[in-house]
Every structure is written in structure tokens, then in C-alpha cells.
Amino acid sequence: MSAAVTGTREQYRRTRSEQVGVFLRGDWWRIVLLGLFLVGGIAPLVMAFLISLKTIPQFARQPFALTFPLHWENYGFAFEIVLEFIKNSMIISGVTVVGVLLLASLSAYAFGILEFPGRQVLFYLVLSLMMVPSAMTLIPSFVLVKDLGLMNTYWAMILPWIASGQVFAMFILRTFFESLPKELFDAARIDGASEWQGYWRIALPLSKSMLGVAAILNILGTWNNLIWPYLTVQKQALLPLTPGLWAYQTEYFTRYGLTMAGLLLGSIPLVILFVFTSRWFVAGLTSGAIKV
Amino acid sequence: MAVKEMPALPNTASQAVDIQERRKPLGRRIYEGRVAYTMIAPTFVFLLVFMYYPALLGLYRSVYKWAPGLSADFVGLGNFIQLFTKDRVFLNSMDHMLQLAAWYVVSTVGVSLFIAVLIHRLRGGRAQYTFRLGMILPVVIPAIVPLMLWKFIYDVKVGPLNSILIWAGLEDWTRAWLSDPNVALYAVMLRNFPWVDGVAILILLAGLQAIPYEIVESAMIDGASEMRRFWSIELPLIAGQIKLISVLTIMWGVQEFTAVFAMTQGGPINSTMVPGMWMFFNAFRINKMGYASAIGVVLFLLTLVLTLVNMKFITTEEY
Numbered sequence: 001m002s003a004a005v006t007g008t009r010e011q012y013r014r015t016r017s018e019q020v021g022v023f024l025r026g027d028w029w030r031i032v033l034l035g036l037f038l039v040g041g042i043a044p045l046v047m048a049f050l051i052s053l054k055t056i057p058q059f060a061r062q063p064f065a066l067t068f069p070l071h072w073e074n075y076g077f078a079f080e081i082v083l084e085f086i087k088n089s090m091i092i093s094g095v096t097v098v099g100v101l102l103l104a105s106l107s108a109y110a111f112g113i114l115e116f117p118g119r120q121v122l123f124y125l126v127l128s129l130m131m132v133p134s135a136m137t138l139i140p141s142f143v144l145v146k147d148l149g150l151m152n153t154y155w156a157m158i159l160p161w162i163a164s165g166q167v168f169a170m171f172i173l174r175t176f177f178e179s180l181p182k183e184l185f186d187a188a189r190i191d192g193a194s195e196w197q198g199y200w201r202i203a204l205p206l207s208k209s210m211l212g213v214a215a216i217l218n219i220l221g222t223w224n225n226l227i228w229p230y231l232t233v234q235k236q237a238l239l240p241l242t243p244g245l246w247a248y249q250t251e252y253f254t255r256y257g258l259t260m261a262g263l264l265l266g267s268i269p270l271v272i273l274f275v276f277t278s279r280w281f282v283a284g285l286t287s288g289a290i291k292v
Numbered sequence: 293m294a295v296k297e298m299p300a301l302p303n304t305a306s307q308a309v310d311i312q313e314r315r316k317p318l319g320r321r322i323y324e325g326r327v328a329y330t331m332i333a334p335t336f337v338f339l340l341v342f343m344y345y346p347a348l349l350g351l352y353r354s355v356y357k358w359a360p361g362l363s364a365d366f367v368g369l370g371n372f373i374q375l376f377t378k379d380r381v382f383l384n385s386m387d388h389m390l391q392l393a394a395w396y397v398v399s400t401v402g403v404s405l406f407i408a409v410l411i412h413r414l415r416g417g418r419a420q421y422t423f424r425l426g427m428i429l430p431v432v433i434p435a436i437v438p439l440m441l442w443k444f445i446y447d448v449k450v451g452p453l454n455s456i457l458i459w460a461g462l463e464d465w466t467r468a469w470l471s472d473p474n475v476a477l478y479a480v481m482l483r484n485f486p487w488v489d490g491v492a493i494l495i496l497l498a499g500l501q502a503i504p505y506e507i508v509e510s511a512m513i514d515g516a517s518e519m520r521r522f523w524s525i526e527l528p529l530i531a532g533q534i535k536l537i538s539v540l541t542i543m544w545g546v547q548e549f550t551a552v553f554a555m556t557q558g559g560p561i562n563s564t565m566v567p568g569m570w571m572f573f574n575a576f577r578i579n580k581m582g583y584a585s586a587i588g589v590v591l592f593l594l595t596l597v598l599t600l601v602n603m604k605f606i607t608t609e610e611y
Contacts, residue, residue, distance in 0.1 A: 040486040107335040116325025136588040140346035163342030224435040
């Protein structure tokens, strides 16, 4: 009997705390534990911030606590270098994601909505590529890009990334298109719409959020790639952010204030993207679950 | 209308269309599918040039002794035999990879499960939301940033790890974490403490929240403790999500070498070498492209086996 009372009390507390917005009641030890994990995760960034405001002698005297005066000019110096990397990354990831969405949505429409001989076979041919690890294609892709004369151009990254990025995007878009009611497209056909219009006027507008999810996942992938740009771009002026920051830290390693300022500035673009698209972010990150 | 020619009355309109479709000659059906073929054409052009061709070339080059600019000599399975019988670095790298992947699975599943359950048990909706968001935020920081920060944390002279040890009076424990062959692999492994993985937490939390509250409630009425609720109800019901995270983590752990590349490049004296890094080293530092391709093929086969095992695993255990 008393157990039953516990049950209802729990429920009561649940609704009550939601209504009143009581943050801590009955949860304090969970909140403390979770808070510790958060603090542990963020601590390196806080450390980076504290160090980013120091000159070399300040760092030598007192490496971690705040030292005055604060040297914000470290950010000015780092900004000039990092800005170039960010610009390159935005061009490369931007063109890639547009290409990926265009190609993936077109073929997802064909595979998901249209009927044609060989549909299944061709689809599995694409799907099988999800099993090929990037490690296996790394060397031949490098040779190919070199033979095509693309070394030290944006295209060395954009073209292979469109090819590899579209596979997963196509997969989640096809699943979504298939879930749309067939009658929508039949009705449009009866009214004389072509398949291109069905794609452009019906399928695409309905799948805006799915396109957003696919886009976010693709951007995260290309933005964080270190090895491929490192191999294909030697010119500092063309380096995207990830290999750029790596080269930057190697170059200024002992000037810790500058290094840390650069790393923090380099983190800003994705944070901004996250602020504006957090809904898609959350959906996109869990949609990795479809991948198996 | 074609309806007249149909032998049996179809049940639905779409079935009628199906039967109609099948009767047409293949050539005509291909012609009618021309829009579809046009739509998938760009995808396939890209795939052929930048995916299929390199993958097949990798397979083909793995049986050659080959350096760019020189003639390629056919060596059959020689590269593979050398890898598995003579190449100590490669065999050690496989061992390192297994240790890393095993740790990644244990830490990802363990820590994420703990955090997900904690968040799930929070009573305030706003607190749940806040912590969920807080746990995903690190995903937004470019992956290279924590790698660089941890390289600094491990630094022998100025790194905070050694400073903390000295401050705590544990001077004997200080190390050159990333340049001591005895500990470098573990330093790489244990980076990113406390191993919060936002994606895994989201997946597990979604699984926990999908459990109908009636099940939990009835168990509580029967007097189940918090621990019992976790072990007997929640854990079995999110087994699918746990399996998924394990599989994704293993697959990633087999191929991954960005962390090693950024932190140690496989050194000191190959103590942090993993197969991907060894492949990179052979291909781009000492120009043994054919040999490196063979390592790529081994990684591919490993992924393939894991995928097949996983497909069997998941389909047979669905309930």
C-alpha cells in the first residue's frame, strides 16, 4: 500500500515541478553529478580561454590563473590567420553541401518515388558503398586527384566529398520520400505535372527539415576532416579550418596565448551554426541510428 | 483501356498499374524510366569516378609492389603475407587498435548510459532539457580543438596534468605522457576525460523516454527499487540502442586514426601506431603505395566482417 503511495507521489512531484519550474527539488545529487560531467567536459576550454589572454612571460610566471593585464590582442593576431581558414572552410563545406543535397535529393526521388527497371539493383549498388571504409579509398583517391591535376585547389576536397557525402544523405532522404503519401504525386501527375515538377514543387518543399538534417551531418563531417585536406593542399592560403588549426598550433606551439586564442576563434562558426539550427542538429545526430 | 485485357480483377489501383507495367516490353519500360535515369545519372557519375574507381583500384594495387612514378611489380598475396608474418609494427598496431576500440566501447557505453539515466530520472522538465543540451554542445566544437588541447594538457613541461600531480604531491607520477612509449597509448586512449559523448547520450535517452511509463509505474507499485528498475526494466528495453552504439563505435574505432595522427603520429617508437596511421605512413612517407593499399584492404575486410556479424546479430535478436 505504501508503495502505491510512493508511485503517485512521484507523479505528483513530476507534474508539480514542471508547473512551478522548481529546478532542484529532489534532484540535487543528480544535478551535482551531471554538473560535474559538464564542468569536466568544458574545463579544457576554460583553460584555453585563461591561457589565451597571456603573453609568454605571463604564462611562464602563472600558467593557469588569470593574470593582468589581459592581452586581448592575442585574439586580434589569431583572427587574421584563422579568418582565412574559416573562409576556406565555408567555401569548401558550403559548395560540398549544396552538391550533396542536390545530387542526393534527385536520386532519392528517383529511388523512392519513381519506378524503373533496375531500381533495386542500382540502389543496393549505392548502399554497398556505406561499407567501404574511407581508409581503403584514401590512397587511390589521392592518386586520382593528383592525376586529375586538382592538387592545391578547392576541388580536390569538394568533388570527392560530394561523392562520398551523398550516399548517406540519399539514404535518409529516400526513406523520408517513401513515407510521403503516394496520392500526392499521383494527383500532381493527373493534373499534368512532370516528374521534375513533382520533385521541385512537392518533394523538396515537404522535406525541408530532412534536408536540414542531412546538411548538418554533412557539414560536420567535412568541417572536421583533417587527413584529406592535409594531403591534397600544401598552400597555406587554401587550407580549411581543421588542418589549418593543426598547422597553426605546430607553428606557434610555444606561444601558448596565440595558440589558444586561435583554437577558440576557430570553434565559433560551428557554434553559430548550432545556435540557429539546434533542432536539426539534435535530429541529425540521432539519425546516425539509421546507419546500421 | 487496358482494364479489359486483365485476366483477374486486381484488388487495388496500384496493383492494376503493376500488372500493366509488367506487361510492357523491357525496352519500353526503360524508355519510360528516362526521367528517373536522368535523375540518378549525376550521382552515379560521381560515385563511379570518386568511389568505385578508387575502391577497385585500391583492391587492384594491393597485390602490387608499387610506388608512384615507378613500374608496378605484381607480387600476388606477398603484401598480405608480409603484413601478417613479418611486419611487427603492423601486428602491434592491430593490437593497439583492439585496445583503443575496446576502451572506446566501454567508456562510451558506460559513461553515456550513466548520464542518460541520470538525465532521464530528473524530475524537472527544464533541467532535463538543459542538461541534454549541455551534453550535446561539445559536438559543436571542431574535433581538432580538443585533440590539440589534450596534447597541451599532456605536455611534459607546461601541461596542466603534470602541474596538478605536482600540486597534489605526486611528483613521481609525472610523465612525458605522449613521448613515453610505456604510457603514450594510454594517454591517447584516455584523452577527453570524462568521456562525455553527446550523440550516444541522445540515442540512449531517446530509448529511455520511449519506455511506456505504465511499465515503470507498475514495477514501482510492486515495490521495485531504483536499481531494480534500471537492471530489470530499463536496461533490457534499451539493449537495442546499446548494441547500436557499440557497433558504431567499434566500426569507427577500426578505421579512426585522426586522433593518433594529430597527437603522436604513431610515435614514440610506434607505441601508438594504429593500422590507419601505418597505412598513411607507408603510402605518404616512404612511398610504399602497394603495401599501404594492402593495409587498406585489410581494414575493408575487417569492416565487412563486422558489418555481416552485426546484421546477423541484430536481425536474430529482435524482439
